[in-house]
Amino acid sequence: DAGVTQSPTHLIKTRGQQVTLRCSPKSGHDTVSWYQQALGQGPQFIFQYYEEEERQRGNFPDRFSGHQFPNYSSELNVNALLLGDSALYLCASSLAGVAFYEQYFGPGTRLTVT
Amino acid sequence: QKEVEQNSGPLSVPEGAIASLNCTYSDRGSQSFFWYRQYSGKSPELIMFIYSNGDKEDGRFTAQLNKASQYVSLLIRDSQPSDSATYLCAVFDRTAGNKLTFGGGTRVLVKP
Numbered sequence: 001d002a003g004v005t006q007s008p009t010h011l012i013k014t015r016g017q018q019v020t021l022r023c024s025p026k027s028g029h030d031t032v033s034w035y036q037q038a039l040g041q042g043p044q045f046i047f048q049y050y051e052e053e054e055r056q057r058g059n060f061p062d063r064f065s066g067h068q069f070p071n072y073s074s075e076l077n078v079n080a081l082l083l084g085d086s087a088l089y090l091c092a093s094s095l096a097g098v099a100f101y102e103q104y105f106g107p108g109t110r111l112t113v114t
Numbered sequence: 115q116k117e118v119e120q121n122s123g124p125l126s127v128p129e130g131a132i133a134s135l136n137c138t139y140s141d142r143g144s145q146s147f148f149w150y151r152q153y154s155g156k157s158p159e160l161i162m163f164i165y166s167n168g169d170k171e172d173g174r175f176t177a178q179l180n181k182a183s184q185y186v187s188l189l190i191r192d193s194q195p196s197d198s199a200t201y202l203c204a205v206f207d208r209t210a211g212n213k214l215t216f217g218g219g220t221r222v223l224v225k226p
Contacts (some may be wrong), residue, residue, distance in 0.1 A: 101208075
């Protein structure tokens with residue numbers, strides 16, 4: 001049973017650049033949620049994708065955008081990177097209608113902005 | 115602002131003892147409650163969830179929920195050094211969107 005996968009594992013970018021992170025959900029899951037976890041803090045909800053649409057959004061600026069593909073995989077894009085965007089970006093998958101709430105996390109992508 | 119509060123710790127417990135972690139939440143509409151374990155540099159791992167008042171046991175872990183008092187706790191019995199990690203409490207409220215709201219986590223240190 002394939003778990004949630006994310007790529008890349010680590011990424012270093014410069015302020016002002018753009019970045020794309022990728023996520024493949026757990027086998028059988030159709031919903032992907034993205035979270036940002038700054039050092040020493042709990043994960044903060046960015047947004048959630050289901051049926052290729054953004055369904056919910058947290059308190060993040062429009063610089064953060066995403067996409068979900070027909071195979072349920074998802075991308076997170078961040079434009080005009082700021083130093084404060086340095087964090088662990090987590091993707092979580094779940095099954096809509098049955099257990100939106102039972103979310104399983106991928107290994108994360110560590111983004112460093114210099 | 116819906117909040118989930120946890121003591122940041124560290125909570126230091128001797129090996130074999132019971133570790134008791136607490137979490138309070140502000141939104142009475144919260145429906146489901148989750149405990150995740152996160153080792154340093156790793157992603158959160160779901161330990162267990164609870165949505166009814168009372169206790170729920172799974173191996174060495176027991177989750178306790180009291181909706182009237184708006185708190186949820188996690189007990190770790192027979193604590194092992196491998197239990198040393200940060201424990202994240204999360205709440206889910208379907209009416210507020212299908213997302214988890216996390217506390218800041220409690221760091222647990224089990225000493226041999």
